[in-house]
Amino acid sequence: MSSSTTLESLKDEFTSYGTVLHAKIEQKSDDEFFGFVKYENPDHHFGAITHLNGKVVDGKAWTVSHVYKMENKLERHDRIKEAMDEERVLYVSNLCCQVKDSDLENVFGGFGDVIACHIRRHHDGRSKGDAFIEYATKESVVKAMSAMEGKSIWGRRIYLGLGKIN
Structure with a gap:
């Protein structure tokens, strides 16, 4: 995601597909940013993935997918x-x-x-x-x-x- 994407705009994009409980943006490197969103209803992520994956926001195409918890x-x-x-x-x-x-x-x-x-x-x-x-x-x-x-x-x-x- 773009460095100019704000937490507010991240939430706005994902709210169209369900109630967002939590969202955060993490920076991996100078030009690599990742957003994470948790829905009230976990099934709402399917709509977000379908509609937002590949969408260009703030000049960068988003890759939207499900994140899995780490397990041993x-x-x-x-x-x-x-x-x-x-x-x-x-x-x-x-x-x-x-x-x-x-x-x-x-x-x-x-x-x-x-x-x-x-x-x-x-x-x-x-x-x-x-x-x-x-x-x-x-x-x-x-x-x-x-x-x-x-x-x-x-x-x-x-x-x-x-x-x-x-």
């Missing part, structure tokens, strides 16, 4: 294993290396509640071209697979399957 590695592993056992994880391959987690959340979020999205990366940070998308329900995975099989994202035909632990 053991908790994360257990949660992912459970989701895979329940067939709630979609595997997507042949992704363009510039695709971000937020892009996938926007594309696949229409099929159900996305719990987490993770693009696999090499040690140097480059994308490996595949990702795992964890949904709240198995039905969402089925919907996504039916709708997206054979489709393209950013000009590349994607391939889909169930996420598995080797």
Whole structure:
């Protein structure tokens, strides 16, 4: 977000989609700023993501996505294993290396509640071209697979399957 974006203007943009309980702006570097918004009703973030992602505010295009709480590695592993056992994880391959987690959340979020999205990366940070998308329900995975099989994202035909632990 732009350095000229104020807390007031951040709240104004997000209030259109629900009651904002809390908002803050953090500065990561001289020219990198991030805004965080918490809604009274957590479901209101879907409308904000849909309508505000990519919107240009104060001269900068916003990337709007869901922020997940940090969890320790053991908790994360257990949660992912459970989701895979329940067939709630979609595997997507042949992704363009510039695709971000937020892009996938926007594309696949229409099929159900996305719990987490993770693009696999090499040690140097480059994308490996595949990702795992964890949904709240198995039905969402089925919907996504039916709708997206054979489709393209950013000009590349994607391939889909169930996420598995080797």
